[in-house]
Amino acid sequence: MRIDVITIFPEYLEPLRVSLLGKAADKGLLSIETHDLRQWTYDVHRTVDDTPYGGGPGMVMKAEPWALALEAVTASDDAAQPPTLVVPTPSGRPFTQAKAAELAERGHLVFACGRYEGIDRRVIDAAAETMPVEELSIGDYVLAGGEAAVLVMVEAVARLLPGVLGNAESARDDSFADGPMAGLLEGPVYTKPSEWRGRSVPPVLISGNHGAIARWRRDQALARTAANRPDLLRALDPETLDKKDRAA
Numbered sequence: 001m002r003i004d005v006i007t008i009f010p011e012y013l014e015p016l017r018v019s020l021l022g023k024a025a026d027k028g029l030l031s032i033e034t035h036d037l038r039q040w041t042y043d044v045h046r047t048v049d050d051t052p053y054g055g056g057p058g059m060v061m062k063a064e065p066w067a068l069a070l071e072a073v074t075a076s077d078d079a080a081q082p083p084t085l086v087v088p089t090p091s092g093r094p095f096t097q098a099k100a101a102e103l104a105e106r107g108h109l110v111f112a113c114g115r116y117e118g119i120d121r122r123v124i125d126a127a128a129e130t131m132p133v134e135e136l137s138i139g140d141y142v143l144a145g146g147e148a149a150v151l152v153m154v155e156a157v158a159r160l161l162p163g164v165l166g167n168a169e170s171a172r173d174d175s176f177a178d179g180p181m182a183g184l185l186e187g188p189v190y191t192k193p194s195e196w197r198g199r200s201v202p203p204v205l206i207s208g209n210h211g212a213i214a215r216w217r218r219d220q221a222l223a224r225t226a227a228n229r230p231d232l233l234r235a236l237d238p239e240t241l242d243k244k245d246r247a248a
């Protein structure tokens with residue numbers, strides 16, 4: 001997968017080069033490039049913003065540098081297989097695990113990091129004529145810029161790419177994953193030693209009884225979902241619950 005990030009703070013995206021994503025890049029599974037939007041400005045102050053039409057506080061990112069930037073980073077794409085433009089914005093649709101999985105299927109993602117009051121709307125409308133555009137929010141709060149949202153989204157997408165995780169099974173069991181625990185949050189996890197500061201691991205986990213372990217994990221997932229995200233539990237299709245789920 002190829003990922004391009006356009007921003008006025010390229011250094012903000014440095015974490016994309018470490019840990020899981022850095023290793024994925026080293027393995028050739030992912031190529032990530034960041035681009036400074038100001039390289040597409042031509043005035044002495046390298047201006048990327050201006051006052052909003054209609055008045056009001058704050059500044060709006062100017063259309064022309066964005067249009068030039070998008071043209072440059074998408075120049076080598078085949079018109080028949082355009083990249084997907086991802087625009088982080090609190091006014092977008094929610095970014096979810098399902099959306100991460102959908103984006104992980106695409107070959108080229110271009111992220112446009114807004115700042116100030118956001119990007120002149122005409123940029124997004126013009127881009128939508130030649131490529132799919134996803135306006136996505138990472139949560140119901142307002143950040144100062146799109147960079148932190150891009151770090152979140154790129155990490156969530158990249159760990160779903162084949163070969164990125166050491167054990168692909170682990171993503172199937174995650175909260176929000178479409179695996180055997182679909183619709184439920186993951187329950188608590190434990191590692192060695194079995195006794196730590198007077199606290200024991202739940203005995204079932206060291207019983208060797210795989211059926212009992214699976215049941216315990218599912219009960220824990222149900223209990224945690226009920227406590228922390230009752231909205232998810234309510235949204236579950238009752239058909240996906242078994243008799244023991246109902247009792248839990």
Ligand code: SAM
Pocket residue numbers: 087088089090091112113114115116117118119136137138139140141142143144145146147149
């Ligand atoms: N005036 C905008 C609004 O209320 O919708 C907020 C602009 S915000 C200060 C500046 C930039 O931060 C946005 O253009 C977007 O790139 C990013 N941003 C802020 N909150 C975000 C969120 N919850 N999800 C994704 N991006 C966000």
